[in-house]
Amino acid sequence: MVLQQDLSQKESAGSGHFGVSLLFKENTPFPDRDTLLNILKKHLGDVTLMSSGENMAVFSADKYKVTIDGHELTPQLVLMKCAEIDKPLLDDIAATQLWNCEDAETILEECHYRIAATDMLSAVLDYREHAKMLTEYTEALTEAFPGCEALLFENSKKMHAREDIVNCDLPQDFRFIHYAVNVRFFRLEGSDDFIVDSLGMSMLGLPDAQYHFHGLNVSHVINHAYALLSYLFDNGSVIKPGDTFDGVAEDGEITSEVQWQLNYEESLIQPAREVLDVNTGVYAAGDR
Structure with a gap:
């Protein structure tokens, strides 16, 4: 992208925030509860369904432990129900930086729905553990939603076709940067x-x-x-x-x-x- 010299800095980067949007051509329901739990457990180990409502499901990643105000807690994985995309997901700058998703423009034009995923209570994890958990969560989501066309990481605006993640054979320690940075x-x-x-x-x-x-x-x-x-x-x-x-x-x-x-x-x-x-x-x- 060619930038003019008066570079804007109006927006601030989030710290410790993870969010990823799974992009779909059609409105896509969650798998049934047992199927989704089994897939999450396959990638993340022990997982507990904490709540499931009309708009979201929340799971705890039980093998990861955090201590907040003297209390031992488990990070939570949040999954929002599929919803129609009501505004552009990328600004003008971000739209030019989709180097590793060959069909990004077509995917963004054809995908009108998304499932948003995030985490909570995990920023205090050791950063290597945090990266491992987010990598496992990402890979679980790609298996749970085979109709997903691509994943767009909210913090970095990096986009991958689903197959890029499914077929990734990089060592575990290299995957977070490859996926999300x-x-x-x-x-x-x-x-x-x-x-x-x-x-x-x-x-x-x-x-x-x-x-x-x-x-x-x-x-x-x-x-x-x-x-x-x-x-x-x-x-x-x-x-x-x-x-x-x-x-x-x-x-x-x-x-x-x-x-x-x-x-x-x-x-x-x-x-x-x-x-x-x-x-x-x-x-x-x-x-x-």
Whole structure:
């Protein structure tokens, strides 16, 4: 997407919030209670149906435990009944960043219904456990609703065709970022400057990454972003302002011979949030 220079930051990114919309061409009911419970248990282990009404069902993921105000609780998984989509799911910026869903435009045109899913009481989980639970929940939903055309993650606006998740064979630790974290790409109008940033790590309480640069292969920067996000997932928020991280050589390989400095800054592109800004050295653009 080409962006004008006066970048908007009116919207703020949520923190710790998970939401995903399952998109359908037709109004789709829930499977019967036993079928849905068995599928959830297959992916999440012990699951208890806590309530089921006209508009939603709530389950507890019993193998995950959280402590809030001295009380041990279990995270809750919420599933909203299928409803007609009454307004666009994506704004103009988000609609240009659906790189990993080849038929995204057609799916959005043809799907008029959605089932919304979210979680509660889980933000205090260890982020790795939280990621594992959300990955298991996502995979359970794709099995429970075979008529789903695609899944749209609300925080990051990343979209996957259902088959992409059903057929995913990545190791467990790589799946959350693959499913739910969007690495975006923009060119600034009237310049040779580019911005690559990520959106979605806040669901785990981890920072997103941002690059403002020129003269680098954008694909190489995107690959670097995924490597940096994987490092953050493996190690947590261990990066301090001024730390360095291996950069990209001319051939696109990440190498210790190139060091890029990292600092925490306000994001250049909405939603407004603190990001880990990557200074690409001689390729850096903008004021730092």
